[in-house]
Amino acid sequence: MGLRDADRLAEQLKTNPGATTVYMRSGAHMLPDTPAHNIIGELKGTEFPDQYITVGGHLDSWDPAEGAQDDGAGCVQSIEVLRALKAIGYKPRHTIRVVLFANEENGGRGGRKYAEAAKDAGEKHLLGLESDNGGFTPRAFTLSLSEDKLAAIQPWISLLKPYGVYELEHGGGGSDVNPMARQLNATVGELRPDSQRYFEYHHARNDVLENVNKRELEMGAVNMAALIYLVDKYGL
Numbered sequence: 001m002g003l004r005d006a007d008r009l010a011e012q013l014k015t016n017p018g019a020t021t022v023y024m025r026s027g028a029h030m031l032p033d034t035p036a037h038n039i040i041g042e043l044k045g046t047e048f049p050d051q052y053i054t055v056g057g058h059l060d061s062w063d064p065a066e067g068a069q070d071d072g073a074g075c076v077q078s079i080e081v082l083r084a085l086k087a088i089g090y091k092p093r094h095t096i097r098v099v100l101f102a103n104e105e106n107g108g109r110g111g112r113k114y115a116e117a118a119k120d121a122g123e124k125h126l127l128g129l130e131s132d133n134g135g136f137t138p139r140a141f142t143l144s145l146s147e148d149k150l151a152a153i154q155p156w157i158s159l160l161k162p163y164g165v166y167e168l169e170h171g172g173g174g175s176d177v178n179p180m181a182r183q184l185n186a187t188v189g190e191l192r193p194d195s196q197r198y199f200e201y202h203h204a205r206n207d208v209l210e211n212v213n214k215r216e217l218e219m220g221a222v223n224m225a226a227l228i229y230l231v232d233k234y235g236l
């Protein structure tokens with residue numbers, strides 16, 4: 001059952017109200033909690049090793065399929081950011097951290113725990129970037145910046161555009177990085193790819209690897225790497 005089924009049902013009820021009967025049986029139930037872990041990898045900063053830029057997606061997914069778009073795509077893109085920067089021999093000024101979050105779909109405890117632990121450790125976070133909108137052609141990044149600060153980085157668009165992103169707009173991050181804004185006062189943001197096809201796969205049986213386009217996925221990852229490079233080099 002997904003949005004398309006709901007649409008079809010709503011349509012039926014409208015056009016054929018008397019003749020539409022729905023029978024639903026659900027086997028859904030809550031199981032007891034079990035331990036899960038955020039998985040973290042990092043490239044140590046050379047100038048400010050104790051200041052962090054994080055990029056991440058979430059590891060868990062809904063049962064019916066692999067969760068390739070939601071959110072395998074975001075996990076792979078986040079890992080690719082670190083791999084790409086390492087491959088070109090880039091030595092970041094700040095520590096760049098990839099965080100693969102646990103438990104996004106079932107309450108977001110991975111994201112909350114990360115921010116909590118970072119706060120306890122007294123870590124300073126410059127940016128928490130997230131990719132959790134599918135691995136589609138990149139269009140924009142949202143960032144929780146003031147109007148002035150957002151205006152100041154608009155020239156970056158010309159550097160991001162070759163890989164798809166043509167907008168840096170005001171907005172929050174996703175549910176895994178938003179706790180960093182609250183707990184750590186970090187700027188948060190997310191990749192906003194083309195959203196037209198996301199809900200054809202989101203939480204559905206066909207959210208499998210075959211339905212992720214390699215080229216579109218890579219374009220998003222390269223945009224994320226470019227943004228993180230710029231933030232590392234010039235700040236926000």
Ligand SMILES: [Zn+2]
Binds near residue numbers: 058070071104132
């Ligand atoms: Zn997700």
